[in-house]
Amino acid sequence: MALPTLEPYWMKHYKNKTEQFHVQRTQHESDFRNKWEENSRYFQRSNVEATKKRAWQSDQCFRESMGALDALYSKNTKKENLSERRKKLSELLLNEQKQLEVELRQHRSARGGQVQDMKTRAEDLKSAREERRQKLADEKLYEHWRQNAPELRQ
Numbered sequence: 001m002a003l004p005t006l007e008p009y010w011m012k013h014y015k016n017k018t019e020q021f022h023v024q025r026t027q028h029e030s031d032f033r034n035k036w037e038e039n040s041r042y043f044q045r046s047n048v049e050a051t052k053k054r055a056w057q058s059d060q061c062f063r064e065s066m067g068a069l070d071a072l073y074s075k076n077t078k079k080e081n082l083s084e085r086r087k088k089l090s091e092l093l094l095n096e097q098k099q100l101e102v103e104l105r106q107h108r109s110a111r112g113g114q115v116q117d118m119k120t121r122a123e124d125l126k127s128a129r130e131e132r133r134q135k136l137a138d139e140k141l142y143e144h145w146r147q148n149a150p151e152l153r154q
Helices: 017-057 059-148
Strands: none
Touching: 017 059
């Protein structure tokens, strides 16, 4: 229910016809301006959409998209190749390290034999030198005994 002090929209009473005409005219102009702005926005939006659609459907956009796709594909391929190469290199490195360890073991065992041979040779040389020294000492002792022996002097 409407308040008694306010008149409803449909019961407006104008003082005269000019005022009514003036109000209707301003309302009509306002409606016209609103429609015009709405249509203008519609055409601007349509223009932007058409421009974007033309740009997206153009050959240049297609080439750029394919170029980006090719770049992505080549990047992935390079990454895969790099990982395979790293894997092969790590396998080669492991094999080389194993071969080096085997070679070092063989060399150590060969050196161990050489060291043992050198020790026995050093002992042989030492014993030979000791024998010569002992023989020389015995000869000198014998000579000394012969010179100083009273039984042999007579």
